[in-house]
Amino acid sequence: MKLYEYMAKDIFRLSGIPVPQGAVFTQAEKVTEFVKEHAPVALKSQVLSGGRGKAGGIKFADTPEDAAERVRELLNLKIKGLPVETILIEEKLKIEKELYVAITVDSQAKGPLLLASAAGGVEIEEVPDDKLIKRLIDVTIGLRPYAAQDIARRLGLSGEEAYQAADIILKMYQIFRAYDAELVEINPLVISKGQVLAADGKITLDDEAFFRYPAEVPNVEERTEREVKARELGISYVELDGDIGVMANGAGITMATLDIIKHFGGDPRNFMDAGGGAGTEAMAQALEILLSANPKALLINVFGGITRCDDVAKAYVQVKNSLDIQIPVVIRLVGTNQAEGVAILRQHGIDSYEEVAEAVQRVVALAGEGRLN
């Protein structure tokens, strides 16, 4: 779960990492008092996607009137398709230096990785490798003061600035561990009037650890209704742009199914890994999600491993009778109890395929026909 900048900064503040004076607004009318006290100010759209600055999502103002006007503009903005609903207004800093610091996970080293660069303020992908400081963190001892001091020094800091930066880096690591974070990023970490502070902040939390999130973790939902529903069912669902609805069992095979659809000239409407759940109720709800996205045709691709083909067939037959499915459905069914499953489908007049290639070619053709209607 990605947190909005202002939420990340709330956590920073709680953890003792200095952030600019700021407040959150959803209405232009309410900004007067804050801006009076802190002008000049920066007005920052709260969205989760990157490239907010380039999209015009950050503005500046010197007076309350000016600020209210800018807030109105921002609240009318859409960034990558999503409307801006919240604005963080902060004192505008006199920035002397911009640094980059992040803690993320290194899959290869199987542990936390600290990234830092003296070239802050730009997207980290644009920082050349020789300007990027990397340090793996051994979780058995954690990030230690000497390591944080070493990073601060290699960022070109010394004296009080180095001390403050090292302290912030240590606190970032504490947040990373205490909040089950996948990413804690400060970009830029700025030096302003001798003080080191987080001018921006990104925190991404691990969805799998939600059961132990600290009480102060907010809930952020920037998903479509269908994605929310799939999430509740424990199903992996990602919405795409095409018109062939896809349900498969297993992340790898679902991805491969999408690839095969593309290969044969089709265009998938979604990624749906329905996992091993072959129960009638689960099947019905998953199909409802698929259908609500208005695809032209559906492909169900099941390789029965743990999932038994006869169970899948039974569930589908039952659901088919209760749901009013108006589009063609192609089923590919192989694996455990394949013969029984295929027989059950056939009893109810439903064909199925053994080869994924044939099934995909069929569904692509059917979707094409659907598009012509």
Add this chain to the structure above:
Amino acid sequence: MKLYEYMAKDIFRLSGIPVPQGAVFTQAEKVTEFVKEHAPVALKSQVLSGGRGKAGGIKFADTPEDAAERVRELLNLKIKGLPVETILIEEKLKIEKELYVAITVDSQAKGPLLLASAAGGVEIEEVPDDKLIKRLIDVTIGLRPYAAQDIARRLGLSGEEAYQAADIILKMYQIFRAYDAELVEINPLVISKGQVLAADGKITLDDEAFFRYPAEVPNVEERTEREVKARELGISYVELDGDIGVMANGAGITMATLDIIKHFGGDPRNFMDAGGGAGTEAMAQALEILLSANPKALLINVFGGITRCDDVAKAYVQVKNSLDIQIPVVIRLVGTNQAEGVAILRQHGIDSYEEVAEAVQRVVALAGEGRLN
């Protein structure tokens, strides 16, 4: 630093380990209200030495009058020479089972050791080895729930009792680490009306970690005035029963010096490892401590390593002139800058020895003469 039982139980309570209802009293007059509410009660003298029960330090009462009388008796008691000043009064428990659990440090394994026994309530030294459950704890992962559950099961518990006991054991480990403890002991851990609770509690904290004790750690001083003063000087000082004052540099050589004194028929008044501090002020204060214990003679045994003999000699000469030393002092001085040190002493009419055997024989003889006076 050993904590009193009631302090240990305060920490238990803070950490969520159940303890009996109780309150602390220093005056017999104040017990009425508590005893009315919780009678029958147990009255427990708060002392740091073991064997409190055998010394008559624990009593029981059914009524407030009875309790007040017992408290009066206890407040007149001395246990191992120290007067009882505080009484912990607790509800008297209906005890169904008494267990023993402790977490201590294993020097050989270099980590925490959990000890448990189904034979609680007696001194742990009296528990035969085959009835003692031992489990080393790997601090990199800490004491884990499965380990605590395993201990509870091996203590013969099951169901809810096992669950509660395991929870208490996990919390004991948390205390052990969070408070820098050398020992966290519950003896007995009792089962009373289906509840598991700490009927007694011992916590010993590591003196070297005082700088990071949690705020709630109380300060316990059960030392002689001289021991307190030595502690403030950073000198290791232990009071003994004899009449020869001893100052040496190094724990091992100080112990050996006491042994040699005994070997030659003398009796040391104290252990004092004055370490490497050869400054005049430190020397003066250390000597003042020694003299205030009224020994018949003093032995100063210095093997100069880091400590330079000339510095020791200079300091002694200066101090000797300012303090009024009424008893004979024997000095043994060897090691770094030995010749210079011996020369300085000689200039001031002070003899010194090179061999510890000779020095000890001399001081033993002088103390003997002192005793005849």
Add this chain to the structure above:
Amino acid sequence: MAIILNEHTHILVQGITGNQGQFHTAQMLAYGSKITAGVSPGKGGQEVQGVPVYHSVAEAVTHERIDASVIFIPARFVKDAAYEAMEAGIKTLVIITEHVPLHDAIDIMAFARKEGVEIVGPNTFGVISPGKSKIGIMPNSIFLPGQVGVVARSGTLSYEIVSHLSKAGIGQSTVVGLGGDRIVGYSFVDILKKFEADPETQAVVLVGEIGGNAEETAADYIKGMSKPVVAFLAGKSAPPGKRMGHAGAIIERGKGTFQSKVEALTDAGAKVAALPWEVSQLLSEIMGS
């Protein structure tokens, strides 16, 4: 021979009395796996499919020989179960459970390194040495003993590929599921090394997917391998920034793209199949059968 697992491997099942544990214990026994014990706290003394159940791993290892443990435990308790097995001295763990918190996986791997333990998973279908033994949840029917080693990030996709191999008469020495999470124990390189050293294995199939750089790192190692490698990669059509089911299957910040992986593997001399069923064709060509 085979890697990781053979007919002599004595297996412990942690969480044996749960639904998953019971079902797959039966499946593994049916395949011939040597399951010597199960663990389920509070249920010591019971039996599951004739396998004795113990309260704790410590208890199990004092009574039975155990070489490897397979974990069927709810995600939030997996860390504890893994620690328990490692503290008891077991040196191979197969963690089937999905949705294990990231930081728990990090902690498990750190302790495993300290204790010298090898870990398959989490979120894996397990390991099977066809005809000898399996430790995991893969279907029993699709595998065929033979000379091709298979290593995959994902389960059903590798079943798809393996069943094509088996139908084509191409048997497998061992099939290993690394697991779909961002942090897993064995990496492609770990397994490639084992296949390279295994005299029974003649060629290797690598089934990868978008996200991370595991395939790129594997490519570096493949350059020096003596045995041929055929790869298939899923996620060619996946959009960036979206997690495709697996926690690890996400193109982030321009890293982990399909193209990057195909290029790396091709440059390393591996044949990359465009479609799953082409893997067996490429293998047949290479192995000249």
Add this chain to the structure above:
Amino acid sequence: MAIILNEHTHILVQGITGNQGQFHTAQMLAYGSKITAGVSPGKGGQEVQGVPVYHSVAEAVTHERIDASVIFIPARFVKDAAYEAMEAGIKTLVIITEHVPLHDAIDIMAFARKEGVEIVGPNTFGVISPGKSKIGIMPNSIFLPGQVGVVARSGTLSYEIVSHLSKAGIGQSTVVGLGGDRIVGYSFVDILKKFEADPETQAVVLVGEIGGNAEETAADYIKGMSKPVVAFLAGKSAPPGKRMGHAGAIIERGKGTFQSKVEALTDAGAKVAALPWEVSQLLSEIMGS
């Protein structure tokens, strides 16, 4: 030969710019120790006695060869300094500092085990291989190169004994201070094993004291040693329950008594000297010189 330390050991001094660090760097250099670098955060680029100072251990190891590090750092920062050295890959640490918190020592030892690091101390005078090199704070003048290995818990007492040896013409191969704390790195057994394996060492002197069971455990090992062992133990007259200076020197709950140690060592075939100066006499008798 010698154990732990010889004339080729390249030494780092952590805390080199402090009073203790500066003084003992000079003393070690005077003895011939090969000190290649020092560390003092914020003071990189300076020199102490001609030794280059670096900001961090990581920086020092990239510029200089370092085989061992000696730590002169205030007690509350020792854990961090030890971690830093170990993370930088140094495999031998000598921790001079006393008053290190018990739990810090526990943490240091746990990480050392993980990283395969050997530790002398804390609260040790260090290690000296007479005539070759020293790492520590022992006086330079009292040692004599030779064939007797000495291992001790405490400093000044071992100086006392060593100076008797040297005066009697009995030289030392290596003298090791284990440290007086309850938790220290090397144990008597670790060092006895090294002396047993060291061709230069002909006999061993063990200087122990009351408290703990290190001497009893040592006795178990001594039973199987080929080389003669002479022991001296301090604390015969110490009362129970009182810490005699060293954190480890306390008779608790009837354990760690003088008698128990003397018996164990005598039973194991070691000669136990009643008085410090008898050690050299017993050695002379045994070695027939």
